[in-house]
Amino acid sequence: MNNKGGKNWVERLIQSTIRAVGIDMELKQNHTGVNMSYNFILNYIGYDVKRIEEAIKEMQAQVSLESYIKAFTLHELGHALDRKALLDSLTKTLEFYEMKKNHTIYEQYSDGNLLTMLIEEHKMNIAFEETAWANAEKLNMEYGIVDWESFEKVKNQGMATYLNLYAKDLQIYNKLVSEQTEQIA
Template sequence: MTKQHKEKELYDGIYAVIQAVGMTVTIKQDHSGINMSYNFIGDYVGFDAKRLIEARNELKLPISLEVYVKTMTLHELGHAMDRDALQASLPRTIEIFTMKKQHSLKEIYHQEHLLTMMLEEHEMNIQFEQTAWDNARALNHIHQFVSETEFDNIMQYSLATYKTLYEQDVQAYHHLLNQQVVQLA
């Protein structure tokens, strides 16, 4: 199968889900290295065909590409359903982004107030991800695109990446606090 044929097949699968749920979100193919994403400013679902296939192959359980694409499309539509909340978070997201551009990782991980902002970003991301998955589950319940088991497996794998990064930074935060206590003693 040619690269163009596979890309069209993926696009068509995404489009079919969007049409079936009755939403009007644009689809854009990109080469971002992110399997699928929802851009709430532009109100579109982006997908990187190569990364989408790679991400599916990283799953521990054998799940077809079709099921993976349907599930991830539902997830991105779940973000679209939460667009107002995403837009409301933009000012704080910009503040955190600006902080990260102005400070090195070493500075961030050695200053409590900066690391606290990183934790806040993780918490916001996890909340947005969980809401998108809840919305996706509701859409899947109505339209029965994929089995509940397959949906849950993909969801858990996806959420784990966000939670793992958060837990690593929580540990770094506690380590930083412990260092401050030792220095005060």
């Protein structure tokens, strides 16, 4: 990415995408290990240049770095358009956070009630992701920011992250329920 000015190029590209759709949004560089994220409490988009570089290399269906960044920027703006729903979920989000803080990973995956909470969190996150991508699609339709083939590839990769984690945990949950049912029988 050095040939394009590194972090400055990424920031300019994100800002130009934000301006192009006319949504006023603060932008902050961070080092969270998450390529891009929307902080619905403080209402800003965060980005991690190093993680963006890694994530683009992980894509099975290749897209240009520019298309990747623009598509994910639209996605984060899609979350911003859903901010009220995200704020309404804060109580539930804090419950999940507290549960994870107070229980080890082993406890979370061996206690049916805790695992049920993890499954519920996955479902909530997937719903928010689907809404954000639907909003991003509308923005892209209106403003023509990213070619549709690249948009779909980035969307599919982004959704797969959430869907794969959910499927893995659901499999563990189903196994736990099955074992508990066998013990009762």
